[in-house]
Amino acid sequence: xxxxxxxxxxxxxxxxxxLVQLGHxxxxxxxxADNPKAVMWAKKEExxxxxxFGTFANAAAFGEIIFNCTLGSASxxxxxxxxxxxxxxxxxxxxxxxxxxxxxxxxxxxxxTDSLGEQIQxxxxxxxxxxxxxxxxxxxxxxxxxxxxxxxxxxxGNSADAKATVNKxxxxxFGWRSVIDLGDITTSRSVEMYAILWRNLRQATxxxxxxxxVVAS
Ligand SMILES: NC(=O)c1ccc[n+]([C@@H]2O[C@H](COP(=O)([O-])OP(=O)(O)OC[C@H]3O[C@@H](n4cnc5c(N)ncnc54)[C@H](OP(=O)(O)O)[C@@H]3O)[C@@H](O)[C@H]2O)c1
Numbered sequence: 001x002x003x004x005x006x007x008x009x010x011x012x013x014x015x016x017x018x019l020v021q022l023g024h025x026x027x028x029x030x031x032x033a034d035n036p037k038a039v040m041w042a043k044k045e046e047x048x049x050x051x052x053f054g055t056f057a058n059a060a061a062f063g064e065i066i067f068n069c070t071l072g073s074a075s076x077x078x079x080x081x082x083x084x085x086x087x088x089x090x091x092x093x094x095x096x097x098x099x100x101x102x103x104x105x106x107x108x109x110x111x112x113t114d115s116l117g118e119q120i121q122x123x124x125x126x127x128x129x130x131x132x133x134x135x136x137x138x139x140x141x142x143x144x145x146x147x148x149x150x151x152x153x154x155x156x157g158n159s160a161d162a163k164a165t166v167n168k169x170x171x172x173x174f175g176w177r178s179v180i181d182l183g184d185i186t187t188s189r190s191v192e193m194y195a196i197l198w199r200n201l202r203q204a205t206x207x208x209x210x211x212x213x214v215v216a217s
Contacts, residue, residue: 004063029059060086117188
């Protein structure tokens with residue numbers, strides 16, 4: 001498939017590399033057409049000849065499916081740059097968290113009665129926004145087998161068809177075996193607020209490689 005990865009940080013690079021290694025064509029998007037991180041990423045993956053880069057708009061136009069891997073507090077801005085028309089009718093897998101990193105204690109820029117997932121869906125009503133993967137470190141996102149046990153990833157979104165597609169992609173591409181559909185896009189609130197617990201767990205365990213496992217009787 002042709003896939004857009006919007007974002008040049010750890011998440012964009014990790015997801016982009018995994019998808020290229022799986023044989024997909026990936027365009028990494030950024031504010032600048034020749035962002036140095038995107039250039040270096042494409043060079044690292046050049047053997048595949050399937051790693052290219054461009055602006056957010058170039059990538060969104062290129063991708064059949066789009067990953068939002070941008071800074072949460074800037075995601076709406078980045079997606080506006082990607083362009084409403086370039087994202088129309090496409091699935092947008094939103095990995096972002098609306099975090100404010102100022103100071104030792106992280107806070108959320110939106111929470112309780114709204115979420116970034118919902119803000120994105122409202123701003124792009126003709127895009128199929130599916131919140132997922134935001135509860136896990138980037139390395140675990142694309143390789144849950146790195147953990148000692150089978151753990152859980154969540155999906156939130158308004159379209160049942162789009163969620164079924166993302167569920168299958170998470171399974172086939174990344175190896176997720178336990179995917180819980182939380183419901184419509186308003187359920188982005190809970191997984192975004194989990195980011196604060198994730199931060200506390202990261203500090204308490206001195207590790208980024210962990211996840212939660214939902215166990216029922
Ligand atoms: N790191 C993780 O393991 C992890 C895990 C779960 C969820 N997340 C979430 O995933 C997202 C990506 O995280 P990350 O650590 O890979 O990268 P990041 O540093 O949070 O974001 C990098 C991207 O944000 C874009 N950006 C920054 N400021 C911008 C602005 N003012 N306007 C438009 N775009 C802007 C950058 O654009 P340029 O390319 O132009 O510089 C870059 O592509 C975040 O929302 C994060 O909360 C991260």
